[in-house]
Amino acid sequence: MSVTDMFSNIQGFLSADQDIREDIRKVVQVLEQTAREILTVLQSVHQPSGFKDIPSKCRRARELFCTVRNHIGDLKTKFPADQYYRFHEHWRFVLQRVTFLAAFVVYLESETLVIREEVAKILGIEVDREKGFHLDIEDYLAGVLIMASELSRLAVNSVTSGDYSRPLRISSFINELDSGFRLLNLKNDPLRKRYDGLKYDVKKIEEVVYDLSIRGLTKDPETGGDK
Amino acid sequence: MSVTDMFSNIQGFLSADQDIREDIRKVVQVLEQTAREILTVLQSVHQPSGFKDIPSKCRRARELFCTVRNHIGDLKTKFPADQYYRFHEHWRFVLQRVTFLAAFVVYLESETLVIREEVAKILGIEVDREKGFHLDIEDYLAGVLIMASELSRLAVNSVTSGDYSRPLRISSFINELDSGFRLLNLKNDPLRKRYDGLKYDVKKIEEVVYDLSIRGLTKDPETGGDK
Amino acid sequence: MSVTDMFSNIQGFLSADQDIREDIRKVVQVLEQTAREILTVLQSVHQPSGFKDIPSKCRRARELFCTVRNHIGDLKTKFPADQYYRFHEHWRFVLQRVTFLAAFVVYLESETLVIREEVAKILGIEVDREKGFHLDIEDYLAGVLIMASELSRLAVNSVTSGDYSRPLRISSFINELDSGFRLLNLKNDPLRKRYDGLKYDVKKIEEVVYDLSIRGLTKDPETGGDK
């Protein structure tokens, strides 16, 4: 085989690879668009008016997750199933975003921590790598940490909206999350950096609870007793 | 000796050095894990419920310090005793962490500042360099500063838990610490940077005391206070 | 499942992953060591004395490639076969190095461009991803480009050693390589950057040939005619 022939062959390989990446990028782009739409829906819970109809916002978000599932379904068809990690960087960011959104919806609905299995179900993907397009643990954890930061903001805005009990519940939820993360042996990687941010969220929420309790606002207004 | 031989010799030295470092890193990793466990135990004092049984938490932490001593004992065997500072960077960080934890336990037990000798005893190490694996003065001071920051958080959470006198005691403790540090001639080193953070802790605690005093909550509860 | 249980599970996953990476790193380290030994063997062709026994140096290098094959064989056992790209970054660099070394040996032996299949054979790996641990096209090309730069150095040192005909042969080889690369549609990636370096190698070698020809040193000394 001449050098020219060999390089022509190689160009064939390279083009195929570039085409795959181009296809992936396109799907990821629409996925990001849908993620931003869900975010816009959920962001409104920070508005004073938004507190009233959290359930309806969650329902709306749930509907949009259908679209997310379709896009991800589409994404799966764009590359050979066993090359997930070859192209991982392309969708890693958006996958963390939609994980955050799923975790946030679940929290708003039930004030519980979504488990990985449930996120996978909401996104229409797998938990086990072997079974297909899956949610990496690191990406799941990153999504959960983004939510923690959103919750510290929610604690602040709850008070502004006159809801004094929600910060207390957020506080105990975040503390539990913090204990969980303390079980992990994180390396000096992006996840570790994100986790360091969690400490600030914990402190921020503690200060909110402090401000409420020093003014006696942590007591239930109707019944006047301690919670 | 030829140039090649010379470089072979040095390569031999470098390999040995790397092996030592690898061994040290492994022990340090498990030490960090234990430190995180102690932290988890002590963190619970920030919880409203945690205030009730501080003594039992301290006892539990004291038990875990046994493990710390074992790990450090292990660490000592990994390198020539007189080359402490050659590998210092590897354990510096974790040594500051466990110093902080020891100082925190002692504070919770007796509301006093642990002295360096006692930290050394808790960790099963020396104070004097000549006697063996020891606690550097800068590392001791860094550990104390980490505790100061934890105490400012504790002051906030004490109020949440309805304990209005602890912040006052923390305030005077921290002020004394601040005066102590101001005696030191710190260079532009990491310790200096950490000490700059102490100013924020002081300020935070002052604001808690302010909040209490403007509401008349600083009076002794027994002798006619508000509560 | 409680939050704590879930995080304990996750820690299990993370530890396993870290163990794999640790294992890979170790094998890669010894592989790098062997690569450096081969390099040392081949570097000596730049010495005036080195020109005499290129064949024996190539034989020595070929022997060391046995060790390379063993190490890579070992490497393959350290991770699930279908997660090549998950850990790709760990061995990417060293794989490009040994590809360069293989390409350099082949050039020194036969003054031809090694094809990917042959590199794979020398390294004991595959060309097709589906068949197992393989040599990525980009890594093959990167290795070839490293060799180009080594050849421009060889052209210079050949002249110093009094071999005036080798630069001419290197020049035509590099030109062919350059034409080959010009067939490729490279993105703005590391490979593209490396390829930009090839232009300098081409120019450098042209200047060597120029210096020889203006002094009439390109003619065959024995026969006195143009080549």
Place this chain on the structure above:
Amino acid sequence: MSVTDMFSNIQGFLSADQDIREDIRKVVQVLEQTAREILTVLQSVHQPSGFKDIPSKCRRARELFCTVRNHIGDLKTKFPADQYYRFHEHWRFVLQRVTFLAAFVVYLESETLVIREEVAKILGIEVDREKGFHLDIEDYLAGVLIMASELSRLAVNSVTSGDYSRPLRISSFINELDSGFRLLNLKNDPLRKRYDGLKYDVKKIEEVVYDLSIRGLTKDPETGGDK
């Protein structure tokens, strides 16, 4: 003059410059030490006990300013008078610190804003660049802004010490300062950044005033008049 002589001359110039910088650094170091001592003296006004003898603390600080003047006098001798800006960066930071300290002393004594002329007098330097070692406007302003931040802390601690009228006086002082700064057209330089911090000081002090006023604590307890 031969080329050699000329270059020998030049070398003399270059060495002299390096010596000057070394000399300046040494004086600046002792100046920083004295500045820290003055700070320690003045810091005690934040303590409950400190409020009683502000005048004596100010006298003590005034004494230490003698040392400052000596050091600065020394500093002036270290470089040619008209090359102030060539070495400005060396003393800029410490000059801002001592300006802050001078401004703080004057405020504590008379509750007025020290003018640049007076700072210059306290430091034993000039206001006009033409007349000698002087205080640059930017450095004067930076010093004033550091003081503003100290005053916001003082307002908080005044309340803790039971002095409810001082925060009101600080508030009106700081407001006047803020109006002054608003007149300046600051670029996006370090000073602008510092000035942005002033707004938070204003806000903090206003919150204290607010806290006092909703509790009816803004009236003079004894006579009901202004102090």
Place this chain on the structure above:
Amino acid sequence: MSVTDMFSNIQGFLSADQDIREDIRKVVQVLEQTAREILTVLQSVHQPSGFKDIPSKCRRARELFCTVRNHIGDLKTKFPADQYYRFHEHWRFVLQRVTFLAAFVVYLESETLVIREEVAKILGIEVDREKGFHLDIEDYLAGVLIMASELSRLAVNSVTSGDYSRPLRISSFINELDSGFRLLNLKNDPLRKRYDGLKYDVKKIEEVVYDLSIRGLTKDPETGGDK
């Protein structure tokens, strides 16, 4: 003086500084333009035809230095005389350029190294900082080094133009310059970097001399040379 008045004053100072910088920039721009014109005049000495009328080119350049003096005279009026170093960066680059041009003219006229005093005279400025707008040593040396590089080019082109004696004279001139610089203890600053370049100029010129001598072209053409 009220706070407001004081701040209005200050704003005046700040605006004045910005205006000064703007003015300086404008003059520097036209100065650069004139420098480019002088360069164009002098560049032609590299042309075969250019060797014939070097004197007339130097005269033309000397005329243009009048304009340089006017611009620099203008520049001096733009800022207070004793704040040279405050604004030094603005004109540093162009001052090095015109110093190079002055040094080049003087070399072409008399084949001697211009001394700093003479450059200063040509540019209409001072040598002593105390006396007014002056030429810093570093800037003088930088200008001289730029000329050295121009001379190595001139040596090459002299040969092309058939002038075989000029390279020899340039060679001894540059060697003297190199010895001079060796006396200086340069830090790792921009000047040191420029000086490292001088070695290549020396080498280039020596290669020309070498080429000439192996061909016996270094003899005086009149008294029995080859040509």
Place this chain on the structure above:
Amino acid sequence: MSVTDMFSNIQGFLSADQDIREDIRKVVQVLEQTAREILTVLQSVHQPSGFKDIPSKCRRARELFCTVRNHIGDLKTKFPADQYYRFHEHWRFVLQRVTFLAAFVVYLESETLVIREEVAKILGIEVDREKGFHLDIEDYLAGVLIMASELSRLAVNSVTSGDYSRPLRISSFINELDSGFRLLNLKNDPLRKRYDGLKYDVKKIEEVVYDLSIRGLTKDPETGGDK
């Protein structure tokens, strides 16, 4: 209009803009591919064998310029005609490349500098902005400068191929170009940087001419030269 509506509107604009850019990128990519093909054709003039049939290579390049014209014709349809500069960055680079190629072909054919009008004609575009897709003057000049660098390489390779007169012609051509560029008032922009590179090309060619002249190879071969 609500804030949300406003942002939706803008999002619409941005999407449309992105689509246009995506379309442009695609055409530019194929244009680059064609440019690389032309380059490959012309590169062969650097080969010893390539000197023989420059005319046929130029003809082949001329044919490929048909394809260039088609691609550019396609490009014009991708965006509103009057928004050339909005998307300029996308095709700026490739336009400079094809300008270089056109200039190189013309130089090889006639050893003259192609004028902007002719480049425009070869590329099937306009010279005047008002008339449609045009060739910016900076892009024309950049293309010419790329050619200058190619010519310095050609000078070197001409000697290798035994053509000793071409370097002299290239030298005078490049000198003329250099004089032309020195007339321009270039700002500190990319063009200025490229022009700074021209100095190296000039110097390189001067050295080739030097090498020829010191060996007496610059004489006309017909009329009694050495060769």
Place this chain on the structure above:
Amino acid sequence: ARMGDPSSDAGSSAVLSAFKTFQLELDSKHDKYERLVKLSRDITIESKRTIFLLHRVTSVPNVEEVLVESEAKLDAVRLKIRLIAEELRGEDLFQFHRAFTPGIQEYVEAVSFQHFIRNRSLITLEEVNSRLVFCREEPPNTKDAAAGQQGAPGGALSFQVSPTDYLLGVADLTGELMRMCISSVGNGDVDTPFQLGQFLREIHDGFAYIGNTGPYEVSKKLHTLRQSLAKVEDACYALRVRGSEIPRHMLADVFCSRAAVLDPDDAVA
């Protein structure tokens, strides 16, 4: 048709004369560019001054006075933008975009700040542009004849702010809104911070919706925007928390005016 032809005697001058025309073309382009940069700088300075002036609304009794004064300043700025529009007549606007974009963004920041203070809403791009249509009849200190020649037949001269410049101006506006919020809290104004919080949240959500689909400069400002929002939300929070302590009967007195807070005699009714 080609330069440097060695066969022609005047070959040398062919290249040089070509470059002389290049010089003219380049210089005139550069000069226009420089003029635009200067105009942009003037616009930036004047817009920044307007913003400074507008910040006074949190501390003076008569807001309307400040607004009138700012309107005069912005009129002056618009005269400068008119000069830009004149420079760009017949040109490709984007060729010189980089020269004037900083000034235009700053103008958007100033005019949207003024609009918010007056209307508590976000000025639209259309509203911004509608103020930048300049009639031919009122050129400032220019000969009518000359201006008439330049003008499009019967049409008015206008300047179009690009959506991106508008976005970037609005992004910077959020920093000013944050500063205004902090000042308002300091001055005891409790309504403005909540209005600002609401408004800033809307803008924030808008930018989040656009995300990284906009140009790079926009994404770059998202972080600062988020910080500003956090500061405003914290301020609102602090106000609410502190406000919770006011005895119901005191509420009116405490918030009736800034004077009430500062004058100790009136603080308790």
Place this chain on the structure above:
Amino acid sequence: ARMGDPSSDAGSSAVLSAFKTFQLELDSKHDKYERLVKLSRDITIESKRTIFLLHRVTSVPNVEEVLVESEAKLDAVRLKIRLIAEELRGEDLFQFHRAFTPGIQEYVEAVSFQHFIRNRSLITLEEVNSRLVFCREEPPNTKDAAAGQQGAPGGALSFQVSPTDYLLGVADLTGELMRMCISSVGNGDVDTPFQLGQFLREIHDGFAYIGNTGPYEVSKKLHTLRQSLAKVEDACYALRVRGSEIPRHMLADVFCSRAAVLDPDDAVA
């Protein structure tokens, strides 16, 4: 045993007095550190000057003179290193390593440069260290009694250069070798460049063998080392190419001395 105990009256002074002892400990450590930094700086300056001096060997007739002068300078440097060794007596050397490492590296650079000029070989780490053993008998200007007390019983005071510092010094040496090569070529010395090329290649291969297994600082210098090698190889190449043109009968004359090249009368025999 604990400080700050509120039950004790002197609690406040317990903390403060503890900190006073900390202050003493920290200050004495810092002072020692500063003294070492100063010594290191002096060593650096003197070593750099020695290197400068040694570069003169390419341009002066009497190489030995330069070597003798450099030896005197290096002796002075070694006296400074002795002072470092005295400061480190009984200390953990690595505690203060960062203070003196720049000076030591520069000394290695200087002494290995001198060694190369004299022996055309690489000085070994052992040879470097063997020059840093200081007898107790000859302390410069110190009271014998005091020195005797400090010294180890019967033992000599010595300083050990670490392998890493040695490596880093040798890495920097390559830059000086490159400069020397360029100067030699310039001065018509044809042997030195080839010797330098050979030697530098050996060092380069040595560093390549160590690769990235050494400390980070070593890897960082590899790039510069490679550039230096390329420059030297280019210089050797240029010499060879140009040398090829010399008529065989001229060879002796051309290379017999530097003077021959410069003196036009001798150039052609």
